[in-house]
Amino acid sequence: MTEPPEAAAAATGAPAPPAPDGAGAGVLLSVTFRATAAGVVVSVLLILAILFGSRLLENFDSALLPYAVATVFLAFGVAYRYTVWISAPGARRLFRQGRRTFFSMANFRKAPTALPKMIATYLGFQKFLGARSHARWAAHQLIFWGCVLASLITFPLTWGWFTFTSGSGSGPGYEMRIWGFKIIGFDSLNVLGWLMFHGLDIAAVLVIPGACYFLWRRMKDRGAITGQRFAYDLVPLIALIVISVTGLLLTFSSIFLHGGGYEFLAILHMVSVVFTLIYLPFGKFFHIVQRPAAVGMQLFKYTGLQDQEIFTCRRCEEPIDTGPYVENLRGTMRDLSLDFDEWAEYCPRCKRVLRGSAYLSHVKKGFK
Numbered sequence: 001m002t003e004p005p006e007a008a009a010a011a012t013g014a015p016a017p018p019a020p021d022g023a024g025a026g027v028l029l030s031v032t033f034r035a036t037a038a039g040v041v042v043s044v045l046l047i048l049a050i051l052f053g054s055r056l057l058e059n060f061d062s063a064l065l066p067y068a069v070a071t072v073f074l075a076f077g078v079a080y081r082y083t084v085w086i087s088a089p090g091a092r093r094l095f096r097q098g099r100r101t102f103f104s105m106a107n108f109r110k111a112p113t114a115l116p117k118m119i120a121t122y123l124g125f126q127k128f129l130g131a132r133s134h135a136r137w138a139a140h141q142l143i144f145w146g147c148v149l150a151s152l153i154t155f156p157l158t159w160g161w162f163t164f165t166s167g168s169g170s171g172p173g174y175e176m177r178i179w180g181f182k183i184i185g186f187d188s189l190n191v192l193g194w195l196m197f198h199g200l201d202i203a204a205v206l207v208i209p210g211a212c213y214f215l216w217r218r219m220k221d222r223g224a225i226t227g228q229r230f231a232y233d234l235v236p237l238i239a240l241i242v243i244s245v246t247g248l249l250l251t252f253s254s255i256f257l258h259g260g261g262y263e264f265l266a267i268l269h270m271v272s273v274v275f276t277l278i279y280l281p282f283g284k285f286f287h288i289v290q291r292p293a294a295v296g297m298q299l300f301k302y303t304g305l306q307d308q309e310i311f312t313c314r315r316c317e318e319p320i321d322t323g324p325y326v327e328n329l330r331g332t333m334r335d336l337s338l339d340f341d342e343w344a345e346y347c348p349r350c351k352r353v354l355r356g357s358a359y360l361s362h363v364k365k366g367f368k
Contacts, residue, residue, distance in 0.1 A: 035083035039076035046075045054160025055180050066270055067158040070277040077281030078289055085290065089335035097328055098296020107303050114302055118295050139213040143240065146206030153199045154273075164196075201251050204244035211240040236284050239276040246272060301325050313347040315354070320347050 050068060054060040060068075086095045101107055108115070121127045126144070130137040156162040156178070163177045172188045176196070186192045195202075215237045218224045228234065246269035253262045280286065301322050309323040320326060326344055333341035343351060 031084055031087045034087070035080040038083045039080035042079035043072050043076040046072055050159045053179055057160065059163045059177075059180060060160035061157075064158045066274055067154070067277075070274040071155065071158060074277045074280055077278070078286075081281045081286060082289060086293075090332045093328065093332050093335060094297055095293055097300055098293055100296075101300040101303065102296040104303075107299065111303060114299060115295075118298050118302070122295055122298055123292060135213065136217075139210040142206045142210030143214075146203040146210065146244075147240075149206070150200055150203035153203070198251070200247055204247045207240050207244045211237045211244070215241070232284050235279070236276075239272060239279070242272045243269065243276060300328075311345070313350055314345045315350040316347060318347050318349075320345070 050060070051057065085091050102115070126137065126140060129140050153162075161179055163180075164174050165177065166174050172193070173185065174188055174193070174196075175185045176183050186196060188194075188197060215234070218228055218233060218237070224233075246265055249265050250262065250269060253260055253265055276285075281289070310319045311321060311323040311326040312319050329344045330341040333344065346354065
């Protein structure tokens with residue numbers, strides 16, 4: 001079912017229709033205050049987690065301080081933007097309905113495997129992208145898993161949660177510790193050791209072809225070129241490529257150039273990472289944070305299908321979607337003060353027919 005542009009915009013965080021001046025200013029102030037408070041709380045919690053997770057900074061590497069500071073700004077930005085997003089009527093309804101379905105014991109008893117399946121297919125393997133293009137799906141998977149691997153390594157190291165220590169000071173035997181507790185010992189010269197110390201290189205090798213594909217597509221595809229914006233669509237891809245390439249060059253410098261140019265590359269890599277982390281909550285990367293909230297909505301639609309609550313078009317009686325989903329869409333349109341929520345009860349084809357009939361009877365009629 002095709003949602004009206006206004007409802008679709010609201011679901012992605014667009015502002016609600018303007019209210020009277022006084023009420024609008026009050027709502028805006030309230031949302032800003034709550035978003036700022038949420039950002040401050042999350043930032044403080046992260047600082048405390050860094051402090052205690054690194055054993056009062058005993059395991060904290062001061063050379064990684066810029067990265068750690070950037071993650072605090074990232075935490076504030078994500079919490080602020082997320083709070084603003086779910087304050088919009090459409091997004092708030094989406095979030096509440098998804099959360100209610102996500103934690104519903106009735107749904108769990110009815111379909112116990114639905115939630116793990118949704119997480120695996122919708123978040124992990126993103127099968128919905130395969131319906132658009134297999135190449136886009138493959139490129140997105142490369143970027144997704146590369147970024148996941150890099151995040152799992154970089155953030156704990158930056159915060160001082162992960163440490164690698166050697167009894168001899170220079171290896172080859174190392175111990176990996178989490179929060180100061182030994183997890184595993186390994187030899188840096190074997191396969192496990194190589195994977196431990198080159199995990200970020202593997203992540204970079206995954207990200208580069210995926211980001212390059214999307215960059216090439218945005219330069220060649222007419223549809224992508226028409227609506228793209230440099231700061232929103234191209235900068236994230238360029239940032240991913242710069243981070244990955246400079247990270248690989250650091251390894252290349254240390255192995256083949258005996259450290260030649262390492263300091264310059266390290267600063268360039270740090271600047272690109274810090275910029276990307278601060279940019280993430282306010283650009284296209286924010287969909288990474290939004291996507292998990294959609295799992296609850298997908299589960300909401302799935303449970304409606306299981307109950308066979310299918311809503312049919314009022315005109316042609318073709319199935320549209322689940323009854324609860326259609327009613328949720330109508331509720332969103334009413335929240336946005338859109339006076340045509342009954343159009344949600346028609347299929348896309350019938351909407352076009354009805355609009356055409358209205359045009360012929362009310363607009364074109366005047367030109368006879």
